[in-house]
Amino acid sequence: MNQTPAGTAERVMDVAEALIQQRGYGGFSFDDVAQAVGIRKPSVHHHFRTKADLVAALARRYTERFESALAAIDVARRDPLARLKAYVQLFATTYAQDGRLCVCGMLGAEADALPADVADAVAGFFQLNLTWLTAAFRDAQRSGQVATGQRAANLAELMLSALEGAMVVGRGGRSGAGPTAVGKNLLASLAA
């Protein structure tokens, strides 16, 4: 009647996710994960046959959670600009955890070295974000809160790029303020 101790696979993904955010796909091993979870390396393989399986599953879970967060913003906020500000906060919260990068930002940088399944999951994350942001900017332009000189899809890519890049610059350059300030400054610059 007792199946999985209700959560080992999830704990494995939790640990692997944090390691990817800190060191990247090539920067962690099954042994790292095993030690942090408190089991042995073959036990990790029992839950995820290969490293590609583990990271692809983790990237899909990350994307699903992000999708839920976006849906929650749509429910909680009706003001278009308030939605965009809440979106920035999503990245800020991640970065506030010891300077952790977005999982798919890190994996996107390493895209050339990733298994196909993982690269596909990363592409799905970016597509999800661009679609949501495009709609949000379109609404913000219609409500007169964002200038209409640029196409909404272009503003979406600009926003996503700025936030992903702000994490990289903030971490690599040490002095960078991170996604909170960059997102805030971008929205201020785009105001109608």
Added chain:
Amino acid sequence: MNQTPAGTAERVMDVAEALIQQRGYGGFSFDDVAQAVGIRKPSVHHHFRTKADLVAALARRYTERFESALAAIDVARRDPLARLKAYVQLFATTYAQDGRLCVCGMLGAEADALPADVADAVAGFFQLNLTWLTAAFRDAQRSGQVATGQRAANLAELMLSALEGAMVVGRGGRSGAGPTAVGKNLLASLAA
């Protein structure tokens, strides 16, 4: 009288640089470099004692070349906005080579997994860029080409973040337009 065949160390750095731009610090080995250069692994160690030495030297060379490119822009262009457009082109040229990332953008993402010497070199690159961009935006604001609502230092971080992020999003998301379009759209949005 014959010293180094005048260039093996440089060829090693050339190859390692391209591999980092494609796969990251953890994604290439001395053997990869040796094969691409056409020598054996211990010969690479003869020129650079450790991997950290190689990558730190390579990152410093990259920063020096970037510094020269910035100086060349200052000489060739007097118009502040034209200088910013030329800056965008620096990133666009890199990305146009098979979607190569900025060396320090890639290394910045991996910062937590980097030897101290390498991380220091990466931080120097970002600092150089932020300093130059801050001066360029300050001049563009004074000439009336860029809106004055934001501090020049904040616009500098926004621009650098957007360009670094555009490479990550463009590569990871496949559909992304890359730094050329993102930089152009940002400058258009910031116009006075």
Added chain:
DNA sequence: GTCTATATACCGATAGAC
């Protein structure tokens, strides 16, 4: 300056007992 050979460690992954 380049080579062969090697030391040592770690990697992802599997076999099979409990």
Added chain:
DNA sequence: GTCTATCGGTATATAGAC
């Protein structure tokens, strides 16, 4: 579901001949 033991491969790095 977790374990011990291990395979085969590759990593960084060094010793010493040419």
